[in-house]
Amino acid sequence: MAQLTDHPITRRWPPKDPGVLQLYSLPTPNGMKVGIMLEECGLPYEGHRLSFADNDQTTPEFLALNPNNKIPAIIDPDGPGGEALELFESGAILLYLADKSGQFLSQDPTERWHTIQWVMWQMGGVGPMFGQLGFFHKFAGKEIEDKRPHERYRSESERLLKVLDARLEGRDWIMADYSIADIATAPWVRTLREFYGATDIVGWDGLKNVPAWLDRFLERPGVQRGMSVPPEN
Structure with missing residues (x-):
């Protein structure tokens, strides 16, 4: 993915600021993990709220980001090496954000x-x-x-x-x-x-x-x- 705006998900949830981390989620227990982590560590981000009632999680745009059709998922346009990173699974996202921010995961x-x-x-x-x-x-x-x-x-x-x-x-x-x-x-x-x-x-x-x-x-x-x-x- 050359840049964030090349990703299919942006057709359904256009970013206001393509330069910051994009979160696609809902405040379910798994969704809250990432919302809380982002607020705690202070990384700039933009949140996009999905609707289960509208089956947003099964749309082609969201499946292009998470083929497992579950929230949360993120795209970080400034991932490792300055390349955009797509990521799903709340535990993996927590580990990534901890490493990126240098917070809430000991270096020991x-x-x-x-x-x-x-x-x-x-x-x-x-x-x-x-x-x-x-x-x-x-x-x-x-x-x-x-x-x-x-x-x-x-x-x-x-x-x-x-x-x-x-x-x-x-x-x-x-x-x-x-x-x-x-x-x-x-x-x-x-x-x-x-x-x-x-x-x-x-x-x-x-x-x-x-x-x-x-x-x-x-x-x-x-x-x-x-x-x-x-x-x-």
Whole structure:
């Protein structure tokens, strides 16, 4: 891609400033990760809000950026070597933005890899399990008579919360300092508590550390701004 304006996605979502990073997203838990990261690290960007109701994620323009038809996705016109970079998958985008900004991912090799480890834990466990629990607890899945799927995701979500609670013992954040591990994980925990309304079935009241950690996260100004990125048109 020679320049941003050559990409098919710009036909549907024209950039106002082709020189800054372009975000294509919605404030879902995965979308919030990148919106929060961009607000926290201060990189200039332009947000384009997709509509699931209009099936924007399945349009040819968006599929040209992310063939997996999921948000978020980005194009950075000033990527490695000054070349434009297309990127999807929220975890990969967090890692890229951390490297680009030099923030929220330690340069100490051990701390860095341990942080990445916890990001992968969220990507492989927390997101998929919490999302499935939300489907079976709040959405159409609750009508399914066979309750074994619901119990499977409920029990695994409870287990993951206990893992996080143990990690946070004696810590303010997942790592020594606030990092992309917190940015990756907290939007999903918030969704479990505030959108799915599932705290009463996952042992929330028995957690010692997670509720206060989530509240600390939500008090950050960058988090508060990032949770509504991209704004409604």
